[in-house]
Amino acid sequence: MIRTIDIEKSFGENHVLKGITTEFHDGKPNLIIGASGAGKTVLLKLLIGLFTPTSGQVFYDDTNIFELNKKELRQIRMKIGMLFQGNALFDSLTVGENIRFPMDMFTRRTAKEKQMRVDECLEMVNMEGINDRYPSEVSGGMQKRVGIARAMVLEPKYLFCDEPNSGLDPQTSILIDELICELTNRNNITTVINTHDMNSVMGIGDNILLMKHGHVAWRGDKSQVLESDNETLEDFIFASPFLQRLREDALKLRNRERG
């Protein structure tokens, strides 16, 4: 479990995070949602120690990561996998070499064992057979999958995904969500996903944190989304008139069913 306590973060005059206190649970996807510029990426990078907060704490189970020295922080990071918004695949390495990189760096496995694990990971994300291609030679959706495979290669306890759906068509993006969800459940990982994709919210939103201007505006799960009368949530989720109408219809239907 990851807990944050009263996180504040400013970049100079720009006060980006304003007192974030929340929890991210084991074994299920935790979503951070909110409009662009709400501070989602900053919060995510703060959770993994790429930024330090102006004040506040981040606990991994009982460890406050901002009290660790660099070496201890690296120990924790070996248990972290991260999927970046732009994938951050190393473009001079092939797909297979990308996935192998963490093993090359941190394990003493033989070349054969490494290749077996690479194949396993590629299979896990349904991408067998692209081992020798370069990231620039495969599609955006495939790159995401490779990114996930690389994040999973050392069997992390924590998985962070920054906008895993950005730039993907709705179908691919649902497949990616399902993949992340499945991996999370199967391996009991603490997964934090940062998104503004509606389908993700309604599909895999087991623990949702809505951010607005650096505040926590709402917390809940997908079953509570439709019923909530939180204004920020409504503004965010039902931004388009089309969705607004769908929601009204759904609520009407439910009220009728209930009698």
Add this chain to the structure above:
Amino acid sequence: MLINTFLYHFGQYVLLLKSAVAKPERFSMYYKETIRQMDAIGVGSVFIVILISMFIGMVTAVQFADQLGDSFVPTYYIGYIVRDITIIEMAPTITCLVLAGKVGSNLAAEIGGMRQKEHIDAMEIMGVNTAAYLIMPKLVAAVFVIPLLVAISAFVSIIGGYVATVLPGSLSHTEYVLGLRSYFVPRYVFMMFVKASVFAFLLTSVSCYLGYYVKGGSIELGEASTNAVVVSNVLILLFDFIIALLLT
């Protein structure tokens, strides 16, 4: 204001170098990267270094021959002067100025690109000490290979001097070689290697530093790459002077 900026960068530079000196996570990865850099920096620059050194030697010889003119200085001094100017000054300094343009800009752009594409963040998250992994192999490679390039440069320049004076007939083979063998001071060769190592360290570390902390987009990346060349060049000349003061 200027002094603030200078101190800020100097401090950050020293801290970066400090974290770059660390025990490798996996020695074989660092070794592989070092070899790759040696190939890129060394083998990749041999041709340009030879070309430039040839001309340096030729120009030095021809101009010195002209200055001697009908003076009482014996003509074999041409070989002597070419040798010493090359070893003490031309080979280390010009080679490293050129390498700052070629290697320095390249390193800054490579590391800066990795920063912008979040490759560095990705490695950090894996638990890699990126300062060490991205900088140490480059430093080791450069400090090892660039002095070798400088030695090649000195050698080729001396041949250049020969080509420009002996072949057209303005000096005999015997005279040039006599010059080369006169008044040899071994300490100058030592000085050449000191300069080469120091310049190599400067141009590599400064370029890596500027790339490592690049922000923004392609304009900033271009600026970082240009700054790497400009700052390296200024530092090379400054330290050229300092070393000259210390070692003469």
